[in-house]
Amino acid sequence: MYEAKYPEVGMAVMIQVHHITETGAYVSLLEYNNMKGIILLSELFLRRRRRIRSISSLIKVGHLVPAIVLRVDKEKGYIDLSKKTVSEEDVQACEERYNKSKLVHSIMRHVAKIHSIDLEELYTTIGWPLYRKYGHAYKAFKLIATDPDSILNFLTKEVKEAGPDGEEVTKVVAAVTEEVKDTLVKNIWRRMMPQPVKIRANIEIRCYQFDGVLHIQKALRKAESFGNEDCPVKIKLVTAPLYVLTTQTLDKNKGISVLTNAIKACSEEIEKYKGKLVIKEAARVVS
Template sequence: MPNLECRMYEPRFPEVDAAVMIQVKHIADMGAYVSLLEYNNVEGMILFSELSRRRIRSISSLIKVGRQEPAIVLRVDRDKGYIDLSKRRVSEEEARSCEDRYNKSKLVHSIMRHVAETLEIDLEPIYQRIGWPLYRKYGHAFEAFKLIVADPDAILDVLTYEEKETGPDCQEVTKVVPAVTPEIKETLVQNIRRRMTPQPLKIRADVEMKCFQFDGVLHIKVLVNPVSALGYD
């Protein structure tokens, strides 16, 4: 079975002061344990003192199990995997930006995961060869995916990665090879176009036209007939 678990971004842990999307897992004596949704559900903790700037009267009114919301990273211990977070230090602007980024990342992740599941391959190598390079180049892979809808070759065919192999003289050789195989490219483009192609909108408006001249109806027909000829109802 392929491994379909992977973080959304290249760094294994978020940076201090970054806003991240969390989900509350359970509430303990000192605070709430949460999962960082963008980092493969790595565990973090929000102390009760970091829940609100105001005096806390009821913990349950401030944080609930299962809720998803932004939080600010206070400390990261990369060796032990400990992450301390704050809810009270998140500004409105940071919350909006975090939610927007997460929604885009979630769509990218869903598409990437579906490709891995369809082709029965691990998810992380697809991120290493496609997803994370697109994040680096375009700021967010979502922006690259929007371009892929119209011109996949221009975005995907230039991606490469280094592959190491042993040569005839038993020396290790590094080769630069295309990052996207034809099979992955076809499946990825199909999924991106299915999920991200803009849908045409049909807009209807009721228009009332009046002409107070003697032959007003004829004047209105002169205006309306060219529109009807274009196929609009």
């Protein structure tokens, strides 16, 4: 995922446990091409007063957890790690970075597959330059979604070709073709941009007074007035007296709040005319 082949000592990295012995846990570093590492028993957890009967009671095979890098053996390609020194801040920062890197990696891998490009080559020309310039490619990808040209047009690469005299010359060209750019932007939009959710509530509303239908219509219009451009409230008659209220919004909590308040206002309005509103299903996300 990263240009650096090895993590730095003291860095928190995301690991997956593969094998457990009496001496420790053998793991792979998910952000560093599944490089092998080990967490010795003494580095699993801080000392406890009670005796530990089994390592498996402390850490499970298959678990994804952050660990601190203690030593890096570049000759053997092996990493010593510690679990006991990981703080809550380390966990939060590591998980956030890993989730962002995993999403970037998934998008890069898809683009490489679509255009039959070597994944490392794609990282060399696009991914790692964006990491260097923006701190993390995730941040650059968010900017690409709104203005791809300003982010991607500065990327270049060197290619070798035959010159007029037959000698090989190096030429600097754009690193991203229009085809690759189009695929990249589409995948970023599909994977990273927030999608609106649909929220729905079901109510029954009755009014047996004179002009009861008009009172119900007035109460429903009151509910609709609680919607706005970002979170419109729509009401549909299923079969009297059952109505469905829906909205679509990027903010789930806001959408639920708007529908809840709309139902409350509708109920208060119909009660003025001795009518009654019953909530059959409270506001909930349906898609």
